[in-house]
Amino acid sequence: MKEYKCKKCGLTYDRKYKACPYCKKPRPKTGLVIFLIILILGAIGAFYYTNNGNPLNSKVKYLDGLKLEITNIEDVKGSLLNYNYIDCNIDITNTTTTDKTLTCSIKAYVDDYETSVDWFFSNTSLYTESLVAGKKISKSISIDVDNPDWKKIELFYSLDDENYQKLYTITHNDITEETH
Structure with missing residues (x-):
């Protein structure tokens, strides 16, 4: 069983729950945050590459x-x-x-x-x-x-x-x- 420790009440519970069964605080959505960070970094990298960077064999x-x-x-x-x-x-x-x-x-x-x-x-x-x-x-x-x-x-x-x-x-x- 994978457990998650609640940031509000400090008790641990099974990760299959979307919120703490004791204090009802929703579990943070870390997957979405990580996805957004990767997406933003990718967009910044693509902007740099096409506008300021010099690709290996660009004309x-x-x-x-x-x-x-x-x-x-x-x-x-x-x-x-x-x-x-x-x-x-x-x-x-x-x-x-x-x-x-x-x-x-x-x-x-x-x-x-x-x-x-x-x-x-x-x-x-x-x-x-x-x-x-x-x-x-x-x-x-x-x-x-x-x-x-x-x-x-x-x-x-x-x-x-x-x-x-x-x-x-x-x-x-x-x-x-x-x-x-």
Whole structure:
């Protein structure tokens, strides 16, 4: 027999009763309280994960008042010069109320080998621009891909050109093909 000790009169009774048979005080509903606590913690965790957290391979990253979002990934192949690269569009939004000077560096690894990355028309992996409060810019990067049978391309970003964090891992499922 499982027993419960009444908080009011101090006597013990069988748990099959919903209230103390001696003083008639209802037994607390601990199962409901525990369920509500788990539900609330789950909701808080889900909110954090989708709004502020950075899931392992999300196309959106939030950092230092900026939102970086990968909006399009294309596999560009050319027969004339026998080139192959991945063109990746990134929207960068200033989510703050003040203007920011953005300095962003990108590194890419094709199947764990570092490769060159260029911001479109700049021939460098480092990009600097002023960004007005609440506004966004759309930029394109080109990633050299020598092996057409690549498995993954990992993108890393840095706002200080020293400390890199993973931005996204590109797979063949992410791209649209375009031949030039």
